[in-house]
Amino acid sequence: MNPTIQDVAKAAKVSIATVSRVLNNQPGFSEKTKARVLQAIEDLGYQPNAVARGLVNRNTGTIGVLFPSVSGLLSAEILFGIEARAHEEGYSVIVCNTAANPEKTLRYIQVLSEKRVDGLIFVSEEVTEDYYKAFERMGVPVVLILTQSYKYPLPYVKVDDAHAAYTATRHLIECGHEKVGMLSGNPEELLAGVGRIEGFKRALLEAGLSYSDSYVETSTSFTFEDGLANFPKLMNRHPDITAIFAASDEIAVGAVSAAYKLGISIPNDVSIIGYDNLKLAETSVPPLTTISQPFQRMGDKATEMVLEMKKIMM
Incomplete structure (x- = not known):
């Protein structure tokens, strides 16, 4: 049976309140008493409950993270940055996979609230009114x-998707390509769909090239399967395309795979540039040119922001 705070108090011959003050660095005891309590804690192997201590010092040493999916390389990179900074600052991380389901998301927010996390990092989803109200009820720092x-x-940490897409498309144009297509995610998705299409379109028009929606093949997400399925559709519709901007590295690698099956040489027949700079880009054959998103740095920065906001609120 795990030792309790009562066991520590009995062994140290002090009150439970004194043990609590020692644990939470509050005044009201001598150095001799502190040493006796700490020795009793060590002898008994007592580990104070983080949530119980949090009721006193308003700090449980935990940060909650909500992902719409934890299976992708993107999530892994972000989580690496979050966990590294959190560990450096003495915090633990609780990860929740919401599957982009509103009911599940709200349930997880409630769970994290009950666990009294010190802050929340919300990844890659639109903030609805229900989510925001739930954040307000938690009363902890939230960073997107x-x-x-x-x-x-x-507060949020993200790149300018429109500008990044513009830069990728501009690179293809500067390489001499005049017939450029795009493999996009969901065109109605405000977070990553709309901006990337807008950047692609702006780069073409500023270069004096024509733009048509038919040069953009859209899908519901940003996966390898989307690139695999949509590359043939785009090329069948516009066989004169010599370059493609893919809205994610996974889409790009899927397109490379589809091209191989069709006997299209990459990059000799069609050049492809991706978006994200995941490890996947390095392992692609041929290696994928891509626009980088510093996911680990984003995770690190978001954690830093949460902890700084927490200090201000204390």
């Missing part, structure tokens, strides 16, 4: 990654 909200005053 790969998303932002124009309606609600929440």
Whole structure:
């Protein structure tokens, strides 16, 4: 049976309140008493409950992270950055996979609230009114990654998708390509769909090239399977395309695989540039040119912001 705070108090011959003050660095005891309590804790192997201590010092040493999916390389990179900074600062991380399901997301927010996490990092989903109200009820710092909200005053860490897509497309144009297509995600998706299409379109028009929606093949997500399925559709519709901007590295690698099956040489027949700079880009054959998103740095920065905001609130 695990020792309790009562066991520590009995062994140290002090009150439970004194043990609590020692654990939470509060005044009201001598150095001799502190040494006796700490020795009793060591002898008994007592480990104070983080949540119980958090009721006193308002700090449980935990940060909650909400992902719409934890299976992708993107999530792994972000989580690496979050966990590394959290560990450096003496914090633990609780990860929740919401599957982009509103009911599941709200349930996880409630769970994290009950666990009294010190802050929350919300990744790659639109902030709805229900989510924001739940954040307000928690009363802890919330930082967004790969998303932002124009309606609600929440700090965020993300790149400018439109500018990044513009840069990728501009690179293809500067390489001499005049017939450029795009393999996109969901065109109605505000977080990553709309901006990347807008950047692609702007680069073409500024270069004096024609733009048509038919040169953009859209899908519901940003996966390898999307690239595999949609590359043939785009090439069948516009066989004169010599370069493609893919809205994610996974889409790009799927397109490379589809091209191989069709006997199309990459990059000799069609050049492809991706978006994200995941490890996947390095392992692609041929290696994938891509626009980098610093996911680990994003995770690190978001964690730093949460902890700084927590200090201000204490």
